[in-house]
Amino acid sequence: MRVVHVASEVFPFSRSGGLGDVLGALPAQQARLGAAVTVVSPWYADIAQPVREVWRGALDAPGSVPLADVRVGELVQGGVQFVFVGLGAFDRPGLYFPDDVWRFTQFARAVLPALERVGVTPDVLHAHDWQAGLVVALGRLAGLRAVFSVHNLQYQGRWNLIDGAGWTGLPDWAFTHEGLEFHGDVNLMKAGLVFASQVTTVSPTYAQEITTPEYGEGLEGLLVRLTHEGRLSGILNGLDQDRWDPRTDADITPFADVAGKAACGVALRAEFGLDDAPILGVVSRLAEQKGMDLLIGALPELTRDWNVVVLGGGDPRLEAGLREWDAHPRVAFAQGMNEPLAHRIYAGADAFAMPSRFEPCGLSQMIAMRYGTLPVVRETGGLVDTVPHEVGFRFAGATPQALTRACAEARLTFDDRAEWTARAAEAMSLDFSWDGPTREYLGLYARVLSVPPRPVAGLEGL
Template identity: 35%
Template sequence: MKILFASSEVVPFAKTGGLADVAGALPLALEELGEEVIVTLPRYKAITDTRFKLQRLKKDISFSLIGRNIKVYFIEKDKYFDREGLYQDKGADFKDNLERFSYYCLRSLELLKEIDFKPDIIHVHDWQASLIPVYLKTRYAQDPFFKNVRTLLTVHNIGYQGLFPKEEFPKLGLDEEVFSMEGLEYYGKINILKGGLEFSDIINTVSPTYASEIRTKEFGFGLEGVLNKRKNSLFGILNGLDYKIWNPQIDPFIAKNFSLKTLADKKKNKEDLQKTCLLPVASDIPLIGIVSRLAQQKGFDILTQAIDSICKMKLQFVILGTGDLKYHEILGGMVKIYPKVLSLHLKFDDRLAHKIYAGSDIFLMPSRYEPCGLGQMISFRYGTLPLVFKTGGLADTVNRDNGFVFEHYTKDDLIKTITKALAAYGNREKWMRLVAGAMNCNFSWEESAKKYLELYAKAKSL
């Protein structure tokens, strides 16, 4: 099968979040399964010749290789992409984002004709690539080159929709009738993601539970009506995890490599984490770790309400991440009260993240909503039991056989579940059974890729 991946960020070239990890890893897994994949990506300022060994195809297209032979084509236009940042400057969206990404979508489609790559499937990601299915069914509807080409739109986070003033609609080069309730119109504005949802052949999101949640008012961010209309074309596939990066047997960042068979060596990582975080070295005290953005979506509203009660328990707590200033201040204040319990690191630190996954006993993810979540998958592999709120991908991966789940989004239920986890930690036999259940979980990209191939086949049969 011939597949085009259209994504506005792809590891290792450009990244702001989890979308880049998926768009970098899934093509590799599909190639391993024998599929022919290419990728298109805007050429941002940070994508330099020297860093990525770029080759020139034509004056506005360069390319690089990933995997065995996957060509990543870079759409170049200095006016749009030769600037710092991908979507924003100092927290404010670029004012010309509509033009930038409509240009990227159109140029990607034209490029297919120029290199004579007729895909079976165009797999588009999030709002930045959502105009591709719109253009295919409007501007390119009569183009024989694109006959029988099918589209799959993956929604990584329904909260990001690409909203623009209706006055900008002429810039898209679409007929006026496309600005309608059945098209891109959304309460008098342009909604690019809505256009993708209306025009793509198949839609999926990054976990089965999230696919159900976004059809509700609570989680749909105003698009639940469109998603319910298209519910028979909406699916959920969990993201995979790159076990070449997240593997305690070969991880170069941790104090002592280990596996399920050499689990005793995990203690050395706990000791190393305690020393690194200036906490008392004690193997018998359960250690809770968090690696997260400090934001309400990630559960820090209820966590900060509960933090004083949690710090009074017999445990240690390491938190790594940055986010909302109010949470920085609340947690910073708690460190002064409980310096031997709580260790706070307000930064991004990849090495320390690996140490937290390897050295903690419990990994806390109290997210209010979580489309997929990778933290729990990583913690499984490191024998660190996740404690999560029952939502999205967390609900699809964590259960009583491999971790702890709370079902009411309150500080009391969070405290109660932490208390339950600490009691389990005191029962060695039960704890080791849970750790074995966690470490035996397999969320490889190969498994995800096979499910995507099923969706591609479904789209082709339409």
């Protein structure tokens, strides 16, 4: 089976968060299980690994804007073929910018012609998030079967319909309410949802949540229909357990059990000058989605019982709010992305806070548990599916008070050393490997290939 993944980022070449982590792990595991796997992503200016250019020129791609001076590069690593598509829109350093709908529309139009240049014909396209949604629609027109994965429904790739329709290379009949049109805009997330044979999200609970007005981001009606048609499911993300392994982690003092974790706590305490109170760690994008405003609101109470170590960057207001607390003897804030420090926090903290307003899957809670660090999480999305009651501490309300109460429960449990150690040992024993999810995806691909594509309601062109 030839599987082609299309995504805006893939670790270790490009990464801003969980999407890149998934694309760094899932294709490799699929290759280990016997699939022929190709991953297509943009050829960003700051990709450091050596990529071999295999083709350069103008691509004959549908749409009103010519694709001139396109570069196609290739690299094989871990049994996976990586194909990079270079366009002028990706020559600036960095991954994401305000004109991303324009940039990723050009990328999507170039994907199928670029695959032809490297001699790859997909059996199944697997596109990820809105940046690859248009690839699903263009692939459907070319007779390809596609799976579309929603990693975060909040970001949809919208642009004014009048200005943007001609960019896409799709026929006029695709721009109706049943197609890409969404409140007068082109919606590239909707392109993936409408035209895919199967749609997945990254956890079973999030698959249910996005069919409701609270989490559906205006697309809940379509998602309810997909559910009724048997086309929407949730497959929980796995964790790269080689990359996140406390027994071999080069960024910490390695350990194999809860007792061995103590040295990492001593080192983290010394690094930030913390006292003997237990450590509550946070490694997160600083955004209201992640509940970081709730964390800041809870700090006056949390610092009574906890040292709080936060690593992250994002919303300038939240960064400023944490900097105001950085002078507190029990608060340490490190701004930005720093993977070695993230490893030290996961290993050295006692508990780990994720007060997310919504969380499609989340990897941080899985990493924390693998390192014997007990999560304090809001009951939403993948946090429900991964944090057992007998291990972590869950709360329902998206308020500082609800977070404070859950942390108070954790603090009381921490004082019962036998109970805390048992929970930490259970956390370290949980299996979050990619093996199970990978087999689910391969089974889904097989079902997609076994039946003809469904007609798309209201779109007579298919």
